[in-house]
Amino acid sequence: MASVSELYDVxxxxxxxxxxxxxxxxxxxxxxxxxVGEELISDHASKLGDxxxxxxxxxxxxxxxxxxxxxxxxxxxxxxxxxxxxHRVKRLTGMRLEALExxxxxxxxxxxxxxxxxxxxxxxxxxxxxxxxxxxNGEAIRELNEYLEQFVGDQEAWHELSELYINEHDYGxxxxxxxxxxxxxxxxxxxxxxxxxxxxxxxxxENLELSRKYFSQALRLNNRNxxxxxxxxxxxxxxxxxxxVSAKVKKDNIKYAAWAANQINRAYKVSICKQxxxxxxxxxxx
Amino acid sequence: xxxxxxxxxxxxxxxxxxxxxxxxxxxxLIAEKSKEKKKDGHGVPVLCVDCVPLFHxxxxxxxxxxxxxxxxxxxxxxxxxxxxxxxxxxxRKKDSKPNQVAEKVAARITENFSEAxxxxxxxxxxxxxxxxxxxxxxxxxxxxWRNREVTMYASDCAFPLDVxxxxxxxxxxxxxxxxxxxxTFPEHVKLCSLNRAILKHSETFKIKVM
Numbered sequence: 001m002a003s004v005s006e007l008y009d010v011x012x013x014x015x016x017x018x019x020x021x022x023x024x025x026x027x028x029x030x031x032x033x034x035x036v037g038e039e040l041i042s043d044h045a046s047k048l049g050d051x052x053x054x055x056x057x058x059x060x061x062x063x064x065x066x067x068x069x070x071x072x073x074x075x076x077x078x079x080x081x082x083x084x085x086x087h088r089v090k091r092l093t094g095m096r097l098e099a100l101e102x103x104x105x106x107x108x109x110x111x112x113x114x115x116x117x118x119x120x121x122x123x124x125x126x127x128x129x130x131x132x133x134x135x136x137n138g139e140a141i142r143e144l145n146e147y148l149e150q151f152v153g154d155q156e157a158w159h160e161l162s163e164l165y166i167n168e169h170d171y172g173x174x175x176x177x178x179x180x181x182x183x184x185x186x187x188x189x190x191x192x193x194x195x196x197x198x199x200x201x202x203x204x205x206e207n208l209e210l211s212r213k214y215f216s217q218a219l220r221l222n223n224r225n226x227x228x229x230x231x232x233x234x235x236x237x238x239x240x241x242x243x244x245v246s247a248k249v250k251k252d253n254i255k256y257a258a259w260a261a262n263q264i265n266r267a268y269k270v271s272i273c274k275q276x277x278x279x280x281x282x283x284x285x286x
Numbered sequence: 287x288x289x290x291x292x293x294x295x296x297x298x299x300x301x302x303x304x305x306x307x308x309x310x311x312x313x314x315l316i317a318e319k320s321k322e323k324k325k326d327g328h329g330v331p332v333l334c335v336d337c338v339p340l341f342h343x344x345x346x347x348x349x350x351x352x353x354x355x356x357x358x359x360x361x362x363x364x365x366x367x368x369x370x371x372x373x374x375x376x377x378r379k380k381d382s383k384p385n386q387v388a389e390k391v392a393a394r395i396t397e398n399f400s401e402a403x404x405x406x407x408x409x410x411x412x413x414x415x416x417x418x419x420x421x422x423x424x425x426x427x428x429x430x431w432r433n434r435e436v437t438m439y440a441s442d443c444a445f446p447l448d449v450x451x452x453x454x455x456x457x458x459x460x461x462x463x464x465x466x467x468x469x470t471f472p473e474h475v476k477l478c479s480l481n482r483a484i485l486k487h488s489e490t491f492k493i494k495v496m
Contacts, residue, residue: 028308065308135378166346169386194347201348211349231349 004039012044016051023058030065033058038071053082060092064099072096087113091122103130121151128160137168155181162194171202189221193228200235205244211235212256226267233260288331289371289403289423291315295337296419302339303375303407312387313339314358314395315371315405332370332401345374346387355394369395373421375407382408382422384431396426404431 004015015036022033037059045052060075076096079089090113097106107130113123124147131140144161148154162177178195185191196214199207212235218228236257240250291299295315302311315334340354355369362368372395374388384392384404395402404424411420424431 133378135381163344166344169346197347197349201346227350230353234349234352 004035012040012047015040015044016048016055019055019058020051023054028065030062033062034066034068034071037062041075053079057088057092061095064095067099069096069100072099087117087120087123091126094123094126098126098130098133103134106130121147121154125157132164137164140164141168153184155184162198166198171198174198175202187221189218189225189228192218192221193225193231196228196231196235200231205239205242208235208239208242212239212253216256226264229260229263229267233257233264236260289315289401289405289425290331290333291405291421292333292335295334296421298337298339299373299375299405299407300412300420302337302342303409303412306342308377309342310345310375310377311339311342312345312372312374312391313337313341314355314369315373315403316358316362316367317370319362319366319368332403334370335367337373351391355391359398368399370399370401371395371403371405373405373407375409379409382406382410384424389431392424392426392431402426 005011010018019033019037019040022029037055040048041052041055041059048055056075056079060072060079063069063072063075073096076089076092079086079092083089090109094106094109094113097103097109107127110123110127113120124143128140128143128147131137131143141161141164144157144164148157148161151157158177158180162174162181165171165174165177175195175198178191178198181191182188182195192214196211196218199211199214212232215228215231215235218225219232222228236253239245240253240257245253299313302313305311314337316336316338317332317334320330338354338358341350345351359369372388372392374384376382376385384406388404388406392402392404403426406422406424408420408422411418419436421436422433423436424433
């Protein structure tokens with residue numbers, strides 16, 4: 001099997017920078033991280049300096065995702081040797097136990113961390129993840145609510161809670177979580193768009209109007225958000241079709257829906273043209 | 287009514303599942319529209335020739351699902367196909383029961399096609415080697431979805447042989463990191479051709495998720 005550096009003709013610095021980019025973006029492309037990271041640590045560990053430890057952590061988590069317990073254990077052992085009393089490493093030990101489905105042992109690890117340091121958010125979040133992995137969504141929601149009472153600013157947690165509520169079809173509470181996120185991130189079009197989708201799913205004329213407004217807001221923040229465009233079309237169409245609205249509201253919504261349909265058509269035309277031009281570029285006679 | 291999957295439908299479904307191992311995924315199953323009427327209450331088994339992967343991650347939100355169903359239904363009508371089923375792979379490994387989303391979507395499909403089935407992927411048996419079908423099929427009987435035994439056929443569809451070849455090919459490609467993965471609806475939203483029918487058919491598949 002060819003190595004990554006041979007296949008893609010990259011040096012160790014590029015591999016290290018790629019790993020940093022994936023770390024910053026929080027992308028979950030675990031197979032790629034394992035490929036690149038494994039080669040980096042086995043062949044170039046000495047050149048990485050202090051970066052090597054964070055790379056060990058990143059590769060270890062990716063290895064757990066890919067069921068590569070051998071690699072995960074190697075990384076964990078290096079980290080344990082270097083940071084013997086670290087809570088961060090203890091959390092990684094717990095994560096490995098979770099991957100092996102030894103949830104009780106993992107919980108014991110996290111409880112030990114919390115006894116030592118009750119403010120350790122990572123350990124609390126892992127305990128909630130264990131509940132989720134075991135399918136105990138109700139308990140996970142309860143624990144996450146308690147967590148958020150103490151750590152109100154944890155956006156990742158609010159988003160996780162909104163997803164848990166959506167899976168339980170409790171759209172009202174999911175909307176509340178997304179409202180918290182929109183308050184702290186007013187320029188994030190994705191939260192607006194997801195809030196609009198939750199409102200649309202809740203149903204009812206008021207919620208449909210709210211959803212149309214938030215789809216529009218998402219489009220204002222990012223006019224390339226196709227989901228928001230489709231959402232605007234759907235919500236405006238449904239409002240226009242509702243028997244409870246006045247003639248003016250009906251007319252306005254038909255206008256909005258027509259505008260959205262127009263934008264959608266244009267977007268598709270542009271992408272078809274692009275596809276055709278891409279195909280033309282690859283043929284031999286251009 | 288027995289449902290059959292061609293190797294293409296089956297493999298695409300599994301590829302979609304494998305592409306997003308940390309998410310729930312879902313999609314629709316497409317069958318050719320048959321003109322044969324039922325005889326003695328037993329019709330020809332439904333052959334799902336293809337599947338359309340839809341979403342991954344949060345499946346329980348209505349708007350995009352409605353758009354997808356409308357677009358796919360329109361395409362099916364124009365090309366003499368019909369939406370014959372729905373597949374879903376849940377997020378957790380040991381969870382392969384259809385949830386409320388699956389039942390609601392399948393109920394909608396059943397309104398247009400009475401023998402619609404739910405195909406759930408059994409995540410715990412998903413492996414690189416491909417020696418047995420790893421789906422659980424649910425039919426609608428007496429207001430409940432009941433699961434049915436799945437068997438392999440050594441017929442023209444060549445279920446085990448095709449699938450093994452296809453799957454081995456894919457897993458080899460996985461190792462070589464070639465980009466081979468089915469496009470899903472969110473990716474579709476960035477490309478592809480639209481037909482004007484979306485304006486006509488927006489009411490057809492309104493799903494009320496309560």
